[in-house]
Amino acid sequence: MANVAIHVTGGIAAYKIVSLVREFQKHGDTVRVAMTDSAQKFVTSTTFSALTKYPTLTNLWTKENEDKIAHIELADWTDIAVVAPATADIIGKLANGISDDAVSTTLLATSARKVIIPAMNSHMWSNPSTQRNIQQLKQDGYEVLAPATGRLAEGYTGTGRMPEVAEIFNFVVNQKNDLLSGKRVLISAGGTRERIDPVRFIGNRSSGKMGIALAVAAASAGAEVTLVVGQISVELPVHPQIKIIKIESTNELLNTVMTEFTQTDILIMAAAVADFEPEMIADQKIKKAADNDEFVLKLKKTPDILKSVGAIKKHQLIIGFAAETQELNKNAQAKLVSKHADMIIANNVVTDGIGFESNDNQVTIFESQQDPKPLTKMSKMQLANQLVELIAKKLGD
Known part of the structure; x- marks a missing residue:
């Protein structure tokens, strides 16, 4: 059992994170959620608060956070931080140490294991700047689950689709093993x-x-x-x-x-x-x-x-x-x-x-x-x- 913080950013696949939260909970993990402003355009913070029974961290400056340092509290609580879906924007911020919202600030303060689940348009994924940022994150100790190739929100096929929830959960909890290697x-x-x-x-x-x-x-x-x-x-x-x-x-x-x-x-x-x-x-x-x-x-x-x-x-x-x-x-x-x-x-x-x-x-x-x-x-x-x-x-x- 672990304390899992899921950081949701503004990709169309954000709606799938509801199922990811439930998967970790069934595994016996305690889950809390942080969201960017863009993520809240796809799924409301109320949804995650209801599922996790914890307030969803969306803003460092709300009245409810006046008496505590909210991002440090969440960062210290975390055993595993999962960024899903991880947009090109959050990947760029993390690779360059930029912290200008609740998600990026919390992640910058998190010393626990961090897992990035990229999801974006195929052209954005293949852009040299995105690939440089991904390599930098790997050098900084982030684990990255590569996006899948499949039908994108734009209506065509390409690489950039967020992997399915089962694969994400498996990657985070079990990581890749070689029990059936060669079979x-x-x-x-x-x-x-x-x-x-x-x-x-x-x-x-x-x-x-x-x-x-x-x-x-x-x-x-x-x-x-x-x-x-x-x-x-x-x-x-x-x-x-x-x-x-x-x-x-x-x-x-x-x-x-x-x-x-x-x-x-x-x-x-x-x-x-x-x-x-x-x-x-x-x-x-x-x-x-x-x-x-x-x-x-x-x-x-x-x-x-x-x-x-x-x-x-x-x-x-x-x-x-x-x-x-x-x-x-x-x-x-x-x-x-x-x-x-x-x-x-x-x-x-x-x-x-x-x-x-x-x-x-x-x-x-x-x-x-x-x-x-x-x-x-x-x-x-x-x-x-x-x-x-x-x-x-x-x-x-």
């Missing part, structure tokens, strides 16, 4: 959809959060990751060590997994795979009939992907997920055996706070010839990091 990891995430007609489908619920968190954690541990995603409700990670392949149906997922599996060291099947698909797919939209209030849909089983790869595995480590609503231990143990998996991660998806769309999870880990290992409730990012450690240990056994 190739194949991860599936999200739900598959099976078409009924050109406009309708059936499928399984899934946000994709768990699989995406695992991809970020594995990449941060040095692995080369291939992330195969179906339908998700969150943004995809933008990371140089994560290759993304998009699929829709279970058969598309099967074909992709079987193609990639031979070049893989670790397979993690976190996708919510549909168990059934329509026997027939209509070429045209099925219309309602005035004389019939029913519509009968005949289904057939979809391929069992985990069992298919389990039957042909050689050196690979296979980890499956089991989303259960009843008899979790019995069903997960049976899945471990029938799929020839090395590990099954099971959770009860009808438990409050850990079901679909939640940022948290509570799982039980099943391995051959071992007692089930229940874990406490934690964020999906924290769980992903723990699972990566377990997987790395299993590879070494």
Whole structure:
């Protein structure tokens, strides 16, 4: 647990820092926030004060700060200072020792670990002055998480996009490690959809959060990751060590997994795979009939992907997920055996706070010839990091 001060500056990605605050809090850290005037154009200080239960430092000269030296108090309190999003303006100020507002003054007085998360237009990022300032900050002991390449607020693609919250959290809390260095990891995430007609489908619920968190954690541990995603409700990670392949149906997922599996060291099947698909797919939209209030849909089983790869595995480590609503231990143990998996991660998806769309999870880990290992409730990012450690240990056994 640590005292984390998050310094928010005036970039469009400022709204994402709300989620970053929550991630640190779930980790057990105490969080306080400082903001520039420009940052408050995107997110109000009230939002952060409500989340942290501390006043947000925005101005050194307000009446409430008359009886204390606010920036020194925050600087001395801080164990880790995170500047996110860090604009070209704040980067230039810090590199040249300029302190003319609450954020820059506090950071100048902070002797704790300092982490910079740049976010800006690609042309601003590549400008020689920005790059000089970044190099100066590194020489001064700042840690810098390089911006991602992706779609920018301006509507085109470039380097300068703020990394996703999960990657920032992982960088700050865990930093990069080499637990999976040199390993190739194949991860599936999200739900598959099976078409009924050109406009309708059936499928399984899934946000994709768990699989995406695992991809970020594995990449941060040095692995080369291939992330195969179906339908998700969150943004995809933008990371140089994560290759993304998009699929829709279970058969598309099967074909992709079987193609990639031979070049893989670790397979993690976190996708919510549909168990059934329509026997027939209509070429045209099925219309309602005035004389019939029913519509009968005949289904057939979809391929069992985990069992298919389990039957042909050689050196690979296979980890499956089991989303259960009843008899979790019995069903997960049976899945471990029938799929020839090395590990099954099971959770009860009808438990409050850990079901679909939640940022948290509570799982039980099943391995051959071992007692089930229940874990406490934690964020999906924290769980992903723990699972990566377990997987790395299993590879070494």
